[in-house]
Amino acid sequence: MASATPQAMVIGSILCADAARALAALRAAPSGCAWVELRADRLRADGVAHVVRAVDRPILVSVRRVSDGGSFDGAEEERRELLETALAAGAAAIDVEWDAPFAALAARPALRERVILSHHGGPCRIDALRGLLARLAARAGGPAKLVPRAARIDDVLALRAVLDEARRQGLRLVAFATGPAGTASRILAPAWGSWATYGSLARGRETAAGQLPVDELLEVYRVLEIGAPTRLYGLLGSAASGSPSPAMHAAGYREAGIDACYLPLETDDLAAGLDLARGLALEALGVTQPFKEALAERCAPGDEAAARAGAVNTVRLAPVPLGFNTDGPAALERVRRHLDPRGARVAILGAGGTARGFSAAFVAAGAEVTLFGRSAGRVERAARQTGARASALDALPTAPWDVLLQATPLGRDGARFFDPARLSGRLVLDAVYAPQATALVADARARGLAVVDGRELLAAQAVLQFERMTGRPARYETLHAVAEQWLERPAA
Numbered sequence: 001m002a003s004a005t006p007q008a009m010v011i012g013s014i015l016c017a018d019a020a021r022a023l024a025a026l027r028a029a030p031s032g033c034a035w036v037e038l039r040a041d042r043l044r045a046d047g048v049a050h051v052v053r054a055v056d057r058p059i060l061v062s063v064r065r066v067s068d069g070g071s072f073d074g075a076e077e078e079r080r081e082l083l084e085t086a087l088a089a090g091a092a093a094i095d096v097e098w099d100a101p102f103a104a105l106a107a108r109p110a111l112r113e114r115v116i117l118s119h120h121g122g123p124c125r126i127d128a129l130r131g132l133l134a135r136l137a138a139r140a141g142g143p144a145k146l147v148p149r150a151a152r153i154d155d156v157l158a159l160r161a162v163l164d165e166a167r168r169q170g171l172r173l174v175a176f177a178t179g180p181a182g183t184a185s186r187i188l189a190p191a192w193g194s195w196a197t198y199g200s201l202a203r204g205r206e207t208a209a210g211q212l213p214v215d216e217l218l219e220v221y222r223v224l225e226i227g228a229p230t231r232l233y234g235l236l237g238s239a240a241s242g243s244p245s246p247a248m249h250a251a252g253y254r255e256a257g258i259d260a261c262y263l264p265l266e267t268d269d270l271a272a273g274l275d276l277a278r279g280l281a282l283e284a285l286g287v288t289q290p291f292k293e294a295l296a297e298r299c300a301p302g303d304e305a306a307a308r309a310g311a312v313n314t315v316r317l318a319p320v321p322l323g324f325n326t327d328g329p330a331a332l333e334r335v336r337r338h339l340d341p342r343g344a345r346v347a348i349l350g351a352g353g354t355a356r357g358f359s360a361a362f363v364a365a366g367a368e369v370t371l372f373g374r375s376a377g378r379v380e381r382a383a384r385q386t387g388a389r390a391s392a393l394d395a396l397p398t399a400p401w402d403v404l405l406q407a408t409p410l411g412r413d414g415a416r417f418f419d420p421a422r423l424s425g426r427l428v429l430d431a432v433y434a435p436q437a438t439a440l441v442a443d444a445r446a447r448g449l450a451v452v453d454g455r456e457l458l459a460a461q462a463v464l465q466f467e468r469m470t471g472r473p474a475r476y477e478t479l480h481a482v483a484e485q486w487l488e489r490p491a492a
Contacts, residue, residue: 008190008224009034011060011198012214013207015071019047026055029201032218035060035092037198039207041072045085052089060116061086062095068120069178069208076101087114095145098136107141116174118145124155124177129162136171143172143195150177150210153267154276156185163193183210183241184234184263184276187217191226203489212241220250221261231260232280233469236273236295237288240264244433244486245286245462251482252466252474260470262286270294277317284469285315292353299323302468308360310385311353314465326464327354328361331429331452334460335362335403338427338450342366347399347425350407351375351382354431358405359386367403372396397422406430411438423447433458435487455483 012033016022022038029036035058040048052059063079064070072079080102083094095116096103106115117140119132129148136144144166150156156177166173174196176185189197199214200206217223235245241264249262263282267273270291277285287295292311299321301307302314305328312323335341346362348355351373359382362369369388373379376392383390391399397418402425410417412432416439428444433454437445441453459480466474 008194009196010214010217010223011035011037011196012201013037013039013198013211014201014205015039015041015207017042019043019051022047023051023054025201025205026051026057026059029057030214030218033199033214034058035196037062037095037207038086038091039064039070040082040086041070043082045081048082049085049089052086052091058092059086059090060093060095061091062118064120065097068097087111093143098139103139106139109141112141113143115141116143116145118147118174120147120178122148124148124150124158124182126158126161129158129175130165133162133166133169133171133173136173137166137169140171143174145174147174147176147178149179150181150185151179152269152272153181153184153265154272154279156182156188157276157279159185159189160192163189167193177210179209180241180266181210183212184265184280186210186212187221187223187261187263188226188280190223191230197223210241216247220247221263222250225259226261227259229259231258231470232263232282233260233284233286234263234265234273234277234280234282235286235288236265236267236270236277236291238266238268238290240266240288243288244458244483247486248459248462248479248482249286249466251478252462252470255475255478256470256472258470258472274298282317284317286465286469287313287315287353289353293356296323296353304364305329305357305360308364308386309353309356310360310382311356313353313357313461314468316468324465324468325357325360326461326468327357327431327457328359330457330461330464331358331405331431332361332365334452334456335427335429338452339403341403344368344402344426345400346370346403346405347372347396347401348388348405348407349373349393349396349410351379352407355405355407356382356386358407359383359388362403362405363387370399370401372399401425402427404428406432406440411440414439416440416443418443420447423449426450427452429457430454431457433483433487455480455487459483 014025037060106117176189200211246262296312302322302324305325314324346367379390420443427450429452
């Protein structure tokens, strides 16, 4: 992998409904943004001029049409006025779609370095990208931008090839993919030769699908420092982009002195995720739902926990895929801080990959384990795999237990799903992690039970996962502190 392009930058992007809000946002933009993009889709020309003149930092102004993924629906003459007003007011640059009636601005010698000729929303396929690259190269006098939409997560590999072609042609190109499937390309684009990547000013303030906040791009993913020696890992699952795991692992890398990046690979398509992992030569994967069981079938077990559970949450990819399960050992380690599980009656709510990991670990530790779930067939299969008993979910409220392990998404929304009066055991572990304590955790504490909450479990399994992936130890306290900070961030 090439190192980040010389003078590559992170551009923070804002989209506000009025000039006053835009000005406040620009003034609050992180210092790590070399430029800030003012998306002026909803502003008037006089407002754009006022904002650009009032801010003492490089401003890139764009006005994105609805057809290009923006919100501007006015006439082209109005759009041209907005952009030319921005230039006259001192904007560092403007972004103009290559097919706009006024795209010829890019050919004016005086504006060549201040007009970025761009294309947005095309397919992220190498044949289509090559055609677009040729059109941009023919018309762009200065920098260019190519932002296709990724349909599959492995589509982004085409961007690496097109950026390499642009470099050979001497074209200064920004290229990454939009959409949830394109997030990895926003992280890797500078290392592939893009002269910039774009981020939001905060989570919840994205101006395009798949954006990550500027501070995460710079501090968690170190996008301007990724180079040939950088070890790449990935988190594969349907909710990877919202996970605190990349930030936790990044903290572990810093403490251990490892040059590495943990990419969020959000997808429901396992084949596409594995194709991307191979294409990027990832060393290992963290695995979240819904792939823990499916991936166990595609790799050899790397530890007894994975073999017993039939589910993995960590896969080392080279030289051959080896799967590990750190969910069960982590849960067992945290429970042992409160009680000896040998002989204890353990009730597990769920029958998916996490529940299988719990069940295998506690059966091996000598506990009497029963799995409870809605789907009789699924629960029975998980019980057979792990050596536990199976029971219907509606039997759980009256079942006797010493330890209750909650391994489903129930309660993530704050709703109470378990009658507090039925919390008559000794310990509750809830795998759900959220900004606030779940109702199950709060009710168990109120009744005096020992509790292991989702944040505690998340950090404990991450410590083991980090060691399986890198061969180096990580400190629980460090990873737990990052998880706490991540989950307690103020809402945008």
